[in-house]
Amino acid sequence: MGQNASLISRQSQRGPLANQTQKMDKLIIRGGYSLNGDIEISGAKNAALPELCAALLTDQAVVLRNVPKLQDVSTMLKLIRNMGVTCLHSEDGSVRLDASALNNPEAPYEMVKTMRASVLALGPLLARFGKARVSLPGGCAIGSRPVDQHIKGLQAMGAKIVVEHGYMVAGLASGRTRLKGARIATDMVTVTGTENFLMAAALAEGETVLDNAAQEPEIPDLAEMLIQMGAKIEGHGTSRIHIQGVEKLNGCDHSVVADRIEAGTFLCAVAAAGGDVVLKNARGDHLDAVIEKLRDAGAQIEVGSNFVRVKAQGRMKAQSFRTTEYPGFPTDMQAQFMALNCIAEGTSKVTETIFENRFMHVNELVRLGANVQIDGKVSVVQGVPQLSGATVMATDLRASASLVIAGLVAEGETIVDRIYHLDRGYDRMEAKLRKVGAQIERSKTSQELT
Numbered sequence: 001m002g003q004n005a006s007l008i009s010r011q012s013q014r015g016p017l018a019n020q021t022q023k024m025d026k027l028i029i030r031g032g033y034s035l036n037g038d039i040e041i042s043g044a045k046n047a048a049l050p051e052l053c054a055a056l057l058t059d060q061a062v063v064l065r066n067v068p069k070l071q072d073v074s075t076m077l078k079l080i081r082n083m084g085v086t087c088l089h090s091e092d093g094s095v096r097l098d099a100s101a102l103n104n105p106e107a108p109y110e111m112v113k114t115m116r117a118s119v120l121a122l123g124p125l126l127a128r129f130g131k132a133r134v135s136l137p138g139g140c141a142i143g144s145r146p147v148d149q150h151i152k153g154l155q156a157m158g159a160k161i162v163v164e165h166g167y168m169v170a171g172l173a174s175g176r177t178r179l180k181g182a183r184i185a186t187d188m189v190t191v192t193g194t195e196n197f198l199m200a201a202a203l204a205e206g207e208t209v210l211d212n213a214a215q216e217p218e219i220p221d222l223a224e225m226l227i228q229m230g231a232k233i234e235g236h237g238t239s240r241i242h243i244q245g246v247e248k249l250n251g252c253d254h255s256v257v258a259d260r261i262e263a264g265t266f267l268c269a270v271a272a273a274g275g276d277v278v279l280k281n282a283r284g285d286h287l288d289a290v291i292e293k294l295r296d297a298g299a300q301i302e303v304g305s306n307f308v309r310v311k312a313q314g315r316m317k318a319q320s321f322r323t324t325e326y327p328g329f330p331t332d333m334q335a336q337f338m339a340l341n342c343i344a345e346g347t348s349k350v351t352e353t354i355f356e357n358r359f360m361h362v363n364e365l366v367r368l369g370a371n372v373q374i375d376g377k378v379s380v381v382q383g384v385p386q387l388s389g390a391t392v393m394a395t396d397l398r399a400s401a402s403l404v405i406a407g408l409v410a411e412g413e414t415i416v417d418r419i420y421h422l423d424r425g426y427d428r429m430e431a432k433l434r435k436v437g438a439q440i441e442r443s444k445t446s447q448e449l450t
Contacts, residue, residue: 026443027416029407029415029438029439030413030440031387031389031414032409033273034437035433035436037277037435039280039432039433040281041259042066042093042258043256043258044217045424046259047221047256048064051221052073053076053120053121054225054229055099056080056128057203060251061251062097062254063096063251065254068093070424072114079111082111083104085097086099107134109136115137117192119150119168121134122154122170126179128203132168133167133169134170135168149190153184153196154170154179154196156182157197157204158172158179160173179200179204181201181204181206181208182204183211184208189213189214190214191219201245203247205245206245207245213238213239215239216325216326226249228254229250229252230248231243231246260330261330261332263279263286264332264336267287269405271298271340272406276309276311277436283306283308284301289328289330291303294316297318298315298317299312315345316340316345318344320349322351338365342372342383342384342387342406343384348381349378349380349381359379361403364394364399367390368403370387386410387411389415390415391417392406392407394417394418396421397425398425400419400421408438415443
């Protein structure tokens with residue numbers, strides 16, 4: 001995985017959303033200001049990406065609303081356009097997709113090397129066209145996310161898949177025109193695997209049963225979209241999902257679920273910096289584990305049907321936690337909560353069970369004055385009364401967010417460099433923070449990555 005960072009670096013300078021300088025932007029933060037007001041939570045990237053791929057399953061128009069303006073979304077749109085799909089991305093966050101003329105069922109390396117979600121094209125392409133050629137995915141260098149589970153599951157459905165020259169080349173067994181239903185029990189809980197199998201099974205012949213299915217909120221959101229398209233799915237949101245395949249799917253109009261990780265990040269930011277913020281569109285029921293820990297830390301949190309309000313004052317109390325699959329504490333919130341623990345009262349233990357390399361933010365937090373010791377999968381955080389501003393470098397998406405939170409409370413000026421990682425997962429984060437009183441701005445630079 002060591003070369004991922006450089007791959008990202010090279011791609012980031014010619015990424016689809018940006019000119020060559022934009023991806024080398026940095027954030028300049030002056031800490032010590034409380035946060036007050038409203039923040040609108042965007043649609044979830046991890047729901048939008050599979051749902052963009054779900055549009056490949058039909059020759060009818062699909063409209064997705066509340067699609068976040070993110071680098072990964074832009075990359076995915078570029079990818080499916082290259083397949084022959086018409087995509088119209090409107091200013092209001094809606095995307096209209098028409099895959100009736102899709103003629104190139106391929107996801108080339110050049111287009112997906114910065115994005116792990118490319119593997120999500122494999123199931124839909126196989127299901128509708130009986131063939132696909134998809135590059136092995138790229139993305140953040142935070143540990144291995146093996147695609148072998150995807151391959152084994154699709155093979156159980158009758159696909160023939162070989163990995164050659166960095167590509168998964170897939171087709172159907174001779175004499176078959178459709179995938180066939182199967183019982184798929186993955187060795188581990190895999191979100192993208194569950195999504196791939198859901199999409200593939202929707203057009204397969206017969207019944208598919210997914211055992212050990214992921215339960216993250218993005219899964220039922222995708223399932224509801226597929227049901228709207230005519231799929232027959234039961235049990236989504238549980239560990240066992242039943243799909244009865246249909247011959248054809250129709251178009252739909254679907255709104256992407258709110259991003260629970262973005263909401264959780266802002267909850268941690270307010271708990272750290274203090275203040276009173278209402279997160280509009282946020283789903284508190286998707287953040288139970290995080291909200292519980294924040295309440296234990298001393299934050300006041302009110303959960304409504306389409307908002308979450310957080311109030312915090314003074315130093316929080318340090319909280320130990322262990323990351324695990326949903327509905328447990330999400331690995332995607334580990335770095336942000338650790339930033340809060342760094343300036344909380346007391347000592348906390350943070351155990352990371354999902355990704356082996358997900359403590360890369362620790363060294364950067366230490367540069368800001370944090371007291372953190374790493375022992376394998378465990379970090380021990382001794383809270384300090386005050387952090388001090390410094391120049392730090394983002395190493396992955398969620399690490400970037402943790403450094404922003406630390407910068408909001410650090411004394412003096414903090415510069416967060418290499419924020420192209422942040423732009424992959426947060427829709428205009430600095431603008432949203434500035435709106436509620438943070439002293440934060442984006443600085444453009446033409447510096448090149450080494």
